[in-house]
Amino acid sequence: MGTLLYWLDPWEPSPTVVIAVLVAGILFARGARHARVPVGRRIAFWFGLTALYVALHTRLDYFFEHEFFMHRLQHLVLHHLGPFLIALSYPGAALRAGIPFAWRRRWLLPAMQTRVARMFFDIVFNPVIAVTLFVGLIYFWLLSPIHFKAMLDYRLYRVMNWSMVIDGLLFWWLILDPRPAPPARLAPGRRTLVVIAAIPPQIILGAYIFFTPHELYPIYSICGRAFTWITPMRDQQIGGLLLWIPGSMMSVIGALIALRHWMRLSARSRLRKEREAEKSARHEGRPGRRIQTCGMPSSSCTPDDGSKPNAP
Known part of the structure; x- marks a missing residue:
């Protein structure tokens, strides 16, 4: 027990992490009872949230700061695994239900309907921008001068x-949405293509780091390495492999899940109904109707995965 508490003790305490994790956990726990979230989705959410907390706010952070391959393992959790599991749990309905109704009506809905909010989501959920941000952030923080400064300045x-x-949550939320479009931002086929487009750049960068014959990130040698028995080049190679193989495989898994949603919706004729509704709307000269998956307002809907809608 003492050993567990030692590892859970944060290397650098951060109130922001604690507050964010507590708020997300409390909202989901409150809302899951009303939204009737299945056990599998609850497990995915708690595993994802726990993974983010461990990667951000435990003693492991010391190793993330003093070994390149451990840093890559941290970002694999922060950018891929944790957000992936949370998005896979489809927590939107539960999180909304966890917010008191009066707060939703007075604060949440007006905030989401502002022009700034609509523009923000239109930009970050644009497929080109989404994949560019997802891959671009990996490249940006691994630029040697940028990485050097980031590891020195807390x-x-x-x-x-x-x-x-944040980028991982936005990207996987977009890709793993099980609903047809609308109400989903992208059609299932486009979601599959977007996540596939993110695979080659990760492979290229991982391979470059692995095969580079000189040390790209000397900051770890300057500040002292956590594992002195691992040479700098070996450390760099392991880090490159973590980006090359597990990072790319997470995108492959995401593509397979998006493809599964596409096939499921097609088998249920949901895609055909989308096209017919949009065609009818254009023929009548009016905007396309937002198709909900549960016959209720969007704020009350749950994903089209067999779960029940929120309670009033």
Whole structure:
């Protein structure tokens, strides 16, 4: 027990991490009872949230700061695994249900309907921008001068980590949405193509880091390595492999899940109904109707995965 508490003790305490994780956990726990979230989705959410907390706020952070391959393992969790599991749980309905109704009506809905909010989501959920941000952030933080500064300045270090978490949540939320479009931002086929487009750049960067014959990130040698028995080049090669293979494989798994949603919706004729509704709307000269998956307002809907809608 003492050993577990030792490892759970944060290397650099951050109130932001604690508050964000507690708020997300409380909202999901409250809302899951009303939204009737299946056990499998609950497990995915809690595993994803726990993974983010462990990667951000435990003693492991010391190793993330003093070994390149451990840093890559951290970002694999922050950018891929944690957000992937949370998005796979489709927590939107539960999180909304966890917010008191009066707060939703007075604060959440008006905020989401503002022009700024609509523009923000239109931009970040644009397929080209989404895949560019997802891959571009990996490249940006691995540029040698940028990485050097980020590992020395704790403020920039936290910005780096949070940018990976937020971008990962937005990207996987877009890709793993099980609904047809609308209400989903992208049609299932486009979601599959977007995540496939993210695979080659990760492979190229991982291979470059692995095969480079000189040390790309000397900051770890300057500040002292956590594992002195691993040579700098070996450390760099392992880090490159983590980006090359597990990172790319997560995208492959995401593509397979998006493809599964596409096939499921097609088998249920949901895609055909989408096209017919849009065609009818254009023929009548009016905007296309937003198709909900549960016959209720969008704020009350749950994903089209067999779960029940929110309670009033």
